[in-house]
Amino acid sequence: QVQLVESGGGSVQPGGSLNLSCAAFGYTTNLYSMGWFRQGPGKEREGVATLHTGSAWTYYADSVKGRFAISQDNAKSTVYLHMNSLKQKDTAMYYCAAGYSAGIRPNDFRFWGRGTQVTVSS
16 A cells, blocks of 8 residues: 655765655545664664654654654655664664554554665765
């Protein structure tokens, strides 16, 4: 019923910036939460940033506070992740997720994109 497509991943140098986009297709009217998760090599999937559609509420992992920002367009069909001051530890596959209720953990989200790779290296 809902499809999510990420874009904007790539390779950047430490200290650089990168913007990710997630376009939602299908029955998106009742989506309440959208967010970004990431999974590095040999690590568990972790929440990066989450928002509630139509509100100012946001959640950020401690590791990205002050460096990353999540936002959405006026039509609420696209969510963005603005990443600044990137570090090597930010290297991971980044996934867009959406759900019908509030949540910050992977199991709280029903729909998932295929992911986009972010690599930070000099």
